[in-house]
Amino acid sequence: MKQTIAGVVLAGGQSRRFGRPKAFALHQGAPFFAWSVAALAPIADELYLISHPALVGEFRRRTDIPVLLDVERYRGFGPLAGIYTAMEQSRSDWVFILPCDMPYMNKDVTERLAAYADPSFDAVVPLHAGRPEPLVALYHRRLRPLIAKLLNAGERRMGSLLDGARVRYVDAQPLAADETVWRNVNTEEEYR
Numbered sequence: 057m058k059q060t061i062a063g064v065v066l067a068g069g070q071s072r073r074f075g076r077p078k079a080f081a082l083h084q085g086a087p088f089f090a091w092s093v094a095a096l097a098p099i100a101d102e103l104y105l106i107s108h109p110a111l112v113g114e115f116r117r118r119t120d121i122p123v124l125l126d127v128e129r130y131r132g133f134g135p136l137a138g139i140y141t142a143m144e145q146s147r148s149d150w151v152f153i154l155p156c157d158m159p160y161m162n163k164d165v166t167e168r169l170a171a172y173a174d175p176s177f178d179a180v181v182p183l184h185a186g187r188p189e190p191l192v193a194l195y196h197r198r199l200r201p202l203i204a205k206l207l208n209a210g211e212r213r214m215g216s217l218l219d220g221a222r223v224r225y226v227d228a229q230p231l232a233a234d235e236t237v238w239r240n241v242n243t244e245e246e247y248r
């Protein structure tokens with residue numbers, strides 16, 4: 057049976073280093089978050105954007121896809137809260153997350169990575185320059201109880217999820233023709 061994928065853009069952060077909501081910063085005329093949506097749309101059976109209360113209205117004006125808030129229990133607890141929220145909302149087998157601050161990301165990468173979604177693994181994560189890219193990755197819905205357990209224990213690091221999951225690591229190099237797709241914008245300086 058075909059496995060289903062929920063495409064999820066994580067936008068529940070505070071953009072503290074950037075100084076304003078980076079999801080709305082422009083790249084080639086379109087806001088950052090729209091590049092993430094565009095990269096996920098071709099491979100996703102459904103799409104969600106996960107934001108926080110201060111930005112939800114602005115997102116809803118700018119996009120037709122459903123905008124969720126992190127479940128209250130874990131609100132603002134970081135990307136794991138967003139993944140948990142998507143798994144609670146959706147029945148899809150996999151949640152494919154992207155951050156809202158990687159405007160060079162594209163569908164070639166997501167298509168290639170999604171092809172590795174083997175249900176005998178819990179997660180599919182690129183290894184870029186020897187390091188996992190856990191925010192450009194697929195997570196199987198069976199990880200939901202583990203994520204709850206981690207967050208309940210005050211453990212918010214993505215690395216702690218990877219440590220407890222069967223992860224299929226995928227070499228990032230053949231996923232993208234160009235290194236720039238991995239570029240992530242945290243500060244105004246990186247933006248310029």
Ligand SMILES: Nc1nc2c(ncn2[C@@H]2O[C@H](COP(=O)(O)OP(=O)(O)OP(=O)(O)O)[C@@H](O)[C@H]2O)c(=O)[nH]1
Binds near residue numbers: 133138
């Ligand atoms: N749903 C959700 N997403 C989050 C949360 N915290 C961060 N993110 C998202 O995860 C991605 C990576 O986070 P960061 O690069 O640290 O972004 P940020 O937290 O907004 O920025 P800083 O405040 O500078 O750390 C971004 O797409 C964030 O929007 C959260 O608590 N919930």
Ligand SMILES: [Mg+2]
Binds near residue numbers: 069070
């Ligand atoms: Mg952060």
